[in-house]
Amino acid sequence: MSLMISVSGIRGIVGESLTPTNLTAFATAFASWAETRKKEREPGAISQKPHIIIGRDTRPTGEAITGLVQSALVLSGCNVTDIGIATTPTVELAVTEEKADGGLIITASHNPVQWNALKMLNHRGEFLDKEDVDELTRIASAPNPKSARWDNIGTATKTSRHDALHIEKILALPFIHTEEIKKAKFRVLVDCVEGAGYAIVPDLCRELGIAEVIPFACGGTGIFPRNPEPIEENLQDTIAALKKSGADFALVVDPDVDRLALISEDGSLFGEEYTLVACADYYLKVRPGTVANNLSSSRALKDIASRYGQECFSAEVGEANVTRLMKKHHAVIGGEGNGGVILPELHYGRDALAAIAMAVQAFAYWQKSHPEEPLSRFRLEFPNYEMSKQKIDLTPEGKERLPEIFEAIARSYPAAQSDTRDGLKLDFPESWVHLRPSNTEPIVRIYSEAQTREKAETLADDIRQAIEQHATGA
Known part of the structure; x- marks a missing residue:
């Protein structure tokens, strides 16, 4: 490789x-x-x-x-x-x-x-x-x-000294109210996958006013107990630990703590895509403005922006690309659908620590009008879409042929709005699919979204077959 x-x-x-x-x-x-x-x-x-x-x-x-x-x-x-x-x-x-x-x-x-x-x-x-x-x-x-x-x-x-400084800056954000969080008396399981967040994430949670922090994979050994990408198939042990602990929800970060995933009290995933959605919904209440994500992120963010009369812009995948677009359109919050939240008020970078503070604050705020309702119920407050995330391994020959393969697939779907800024995205009235070579692995990612999981997976499967057919000349 x-x-x-x-x-x-x-x-x-x-x-x-x-x-x-x-x-x-x-x-x-x-x-x-x-x-x-x-x-x-x-x-x-x-x-x-x-x-x-x-x-x-x-x-x-x-x-x-x-x-x-x-x-x-x-x-x-x-x-x-x-x-x-x-x-x-x-x-x-x-x-x-x-x-x-x-x-x-x-x-x-x-x-x-x-x-x-x-x-x-x-x-x-x-x-x-x-x-x-x-x-x-x-x-x-x-x-x-x-x-x-x-x-x-x-x-x-x-x-x-910078861990303490980072926490201090987050706590100083004017929309973070630790007294409100304390009143919620949250019990939270924290999974840091033995990565860089092993100390700072639990420390931040305690400083935010979370009543009980239950560490899981927070030893800082660097030997990841599972595949460290915080997606459902990799989080079964975390889900089991959450249920056993009886915690109100779980906070899961990746090894370098720029992505956040939440797990509800019943073991259901809040959804990486909805980390940014929930944070943006809360933030737009206090500071309205444009928002931004990437081409592989959920339409739910655009729907949330519309609730507040704001626009949503989408960039090519990659933090630098999203940051550049945010500056261009003066976006007040943005990020990527992989659980990465960018808050310019703090700094221009995906920050799971800032996302933790916003997500916990948003949930505590919502609970004031929905006493004792769980995180799974809070999740229903947001537009619901289902996403399929698949990938195809690339051979060197297949990678070289991708432009012509993408062009052929676009011709096969004339009714879709085509965007070729970053691979190929096909936008349909009620769904979309995005095909792009990964920046970090020798694969093509296939992200699709629709109103049901079945429709999203069917669309992704159809596209996968089309790629394979064009790649083999069948």
């Missing part, structure tokens, strides 16, 4: 596609890129050494990769601050708080434990866009990588 390079960073299997050689190449390339950008922003600065923030999740390979990358940066003339095990949104906040010139997060997010990655941030604590990634790749591929003279290398320091 080749190294995956995208706006989500560079990602691969450690010891196979992700090696010391390419980690060093991209770290030194990032140092060069950050220095150039710093000189452009601050031409008269006394020091031209870029300041880079580094954080990591709990994967067993994370500490060694951090040491390698940090050394490469220091030898390239960067001053590095290592904030240790930290969530992706915490690193994003640390970049802006420290007025740093960039950030690197050693995490492969929802990928299995053998994967790791470098997620790359600019001086605003935001993911690099495609143009910057292309430039970084060009620098990494060039001979003679940047290296500082012996008397001009950078420094390396450590700090652990």
Whole structure:
């Protein structure tokens, strides 16, 4: 498998596609890129050494990769601050708080434990866009990588203050009312899949006023007890633990804590798609404005925006793409249907910690007029759609033929509105299907949505068959 390079960073299997050689190449390339950008922003600065923030999740390979990358940066003339095990949104906040010139997060997010990655941030604590990634790749591929003279290398320091700072900033949001949450006396199971949220998520929950926090997979070992992507098929043990505990609901995050899934008291999934929907519905009550998601996200967000007389815009999949669209349309809240919520009032990055605060606050607010009603009943307040998420493994030949395959499929559905900005999305009056190559895995994802699960799966199955037929020439 080749190294995956995208706006989500560079990602691969450690010891196979992700090696010391390419980690060093991209770290030194990032140092060069950050220095150039710093000189452009601050031409008269006394020091031209870029300041880079580094954080990591709990994967067993994370500490060694951090040491390698940090050394490469220091030898390239960067001053590095290592904030240790930290969530992706915490690193994003640390970049802006420290007025740093960039950030690197050693995490492969929802990928299995053998994967790791470098997620790359600019001086605003935001993911690099495609143009910057292309430039970084060009620098990494060039001979003679940047290296500082012996008397001009950078420094390396450590700090652990940013978890508390992140929680403090969330609690200071004007629409978070901890006294209201305390009155609800919630008992909540927290599943951090042994990832970077193992300490900060329970701490945040207690600070929010949750009466009892029941930790599950919160040891921080980095050995994921299941596939870490927080989808239904991977959460059966969590559901069983929730039912056994008698908790009011469960909060589930991925290893780097930029995605949030909720499980209702009866074991039913609230739905990753509905994390953003519920947060946006509450937020628009206090601050109306446009919203944004990606092309693979539920129509429910558009329906919620319409309730408040607002528009909903959709970007190509990828946090950097959604962020750019949010800025263009001055969206007050946005994110992706995988449980990622972006709140510009806090920072421009998917933040499961902010999503936890908003979702818990929204539920507590709703319970004031629906005393003792459970989360499963709260879920019924939102427009109901069912989604099917499938995937097809790609061969190298199949990947090369995707454009012509997508074009042929679009011709097969002339009644659908076609969008080719990101793979192929076909929009029907009462349903849609989105086909796109993954940025992080060698697959094509097939997302479909309709008013019933049967209709969504039928649409996805039809499209899957069409892809297979065109791929084989049948």
